[in-house]
Amino acid sequence: MVFSKILKWSIVIIVVTILAILYRTYNPSGNIYFPKCPFRELTGLKCPGCGSQRAVHYLLNFDILNATKENAILVLSLPYILTGLVFDLLKKPNGEILKWRKRLFGQKAIFVILTIIIAFWILRNITYCQQSVAAIRVSVVI
Amino acid sequence: MKKYFYTDGTNNFGPFTLEELREKNITRETKVWFQELGEWKPAGTVPELTDIFKLVPPPITKPNSNFNSMENLNNQKPPKTWLVESILVTLFCCLPFGIAGIVNASKVESRFYAGDIDGANRSSEEAKKWTTVSFWIGLAVGVIYLIVVIAGAASGF
Numbered sequence: 001m002v003f004s005k006i007l008k009w010s011i012v013i014i015v016v017t018i019l020a021i022l023y024r025t026y027n028p029s030g031n032i033y034f035p036k037c038p039f040r041e042l043t044g045l046k047c048p049g050c051g052s053q054r055a056v057h058y059l060l061n062f063d064i065l066n067a068t069k070e071n072a073i074l075v076l077s078l079p080y081i082l083t084g085l086v087f088d089l090l091k092k093p094n095g096e097i098l099k100w101r102k103r104l105f106g107q108k109a110i111f112v113i114l115t116i117i118i119a120f121w122i123l124r125n126i127t128y129c130q131q132s133v134a135a136i137r138v139s140v141v142i
Numbered sequence: 143m144k145k146y147f148y149t150d151g152t153n154n155f156g157p158f159t160l161e162e163l164r165e166k167n168i169t170r171e172t173k174v175w176f177q178e179l180g181e182w183k184p185a186g187t188v189p190e191l192t193d194i195f196k197l198v199p200p201p202i203t204k205p206n207s208n209f210n211s212m213e214n215l216n217n218q219k220p221p222k223t224w225l226v227e228s229i230l231v232t233l234f235c236c237l238p239f240g241i242a243g244i245v246n247a248s249k250v251e252s253r254f255y256a257g258d259i260d261g262a263n264r265s266s267e268e269a270k271k272w273t274t275v276s277f278w279i280g281l282a283v284g285v286i287y288l289i290v291v292i293a294g295a296a297s298g299f
Contacts, residue, residue, distance in 0.1 A: 032295075035287040049233040049240075074233050084226035093219055102216075105225055107251040113225075114244055117232060 024060035028053040046128055048073060048121045073120050080104075147175045149182060164194045220254040221266035223247035227273045235280025243272040 028034035039047040051071035058067035068075045146163045147156030170186025225247040232240025246269035254262035
């Protein structure tokens with residue numbers, strides 16, 4: 001029981017470390033060895049997670065500005081995700097923590113998150129399409 | 143001596159004296175009759191019979207284990223919603239499954255704070271299922287992609 005737990009966590013830590021080294025060293029942009037987003041391959045549109053791999057690459061190199069340009073929602077949600085993980089790990093939270101848990105991760109909060117993700121999804125495709133149209137116009141003019 | 147009758151709905155019993163009636167273990171809902179009463183009435187509504195129920199405890203109102211008061215719920219931790227994991231899955235691999243996970247996380251919250259603990263636990267299981275399924279699909283797609291690319295590179299493309 002204890003042994004299998006140690007084994008499991010050792011594997012997780014080793015895999016995460018290897019991935020972190022790979023993502024820090026190589027920029028996934030234009031590198032064929034990094035998986036592509038199936039949604040983007042199929043539709044040509046960006047999904048809310050597009051740019052996450054590049055964002056992680058920049059984050060691991062402490063380049064927050066470029067990471068935000070690749071996927072703003074990933075960078076902005078990191079503090080929230082970390083708080084959520086800590087709240088999940090607390091076995092017996094007191095009343096005050098439960099109150100904050102309900103505020104930050106309760107039903108209303110979840111609706112806000114869903115709305116933000118979907119709004120981000122739509123907005124980034126609108127700006128993306130405008131950029132593409134502008135690029136096509138420029139190339140036509142030239 | 144006044145004579146009392148009682149009925150179980152189909153059969154009538156009696157006549158009894160008050161002392162005999164006391165031994166019959168009748169309840170407040172049992173219909174009784176005696177001459178001055180005119181018609182069958184629940185024993186609990188007849189003033190002179192009230193003292194024969196004194197030793198009978200009132201009916202127990204069963205506390206429903208599935209529904210707790212709001213105050214109790216605010217002092218408990220809801221079941222795991224898998225919200226954080228669902229968001230990570232949405233941002234890193236399989237979008238539709240991640241969204242399904244987030245929707246189920248919201249169901250866990252709403253059911254828990256409505257007092258439906260069993261429903262909340264079921265939604266928690268559902269959210270866990272979507273999150274784990276999408277995690278493994280994402281991983282599998284990534285690994286297959288990598289194998290295809292390496293195979294392609296090895297064969298000289």
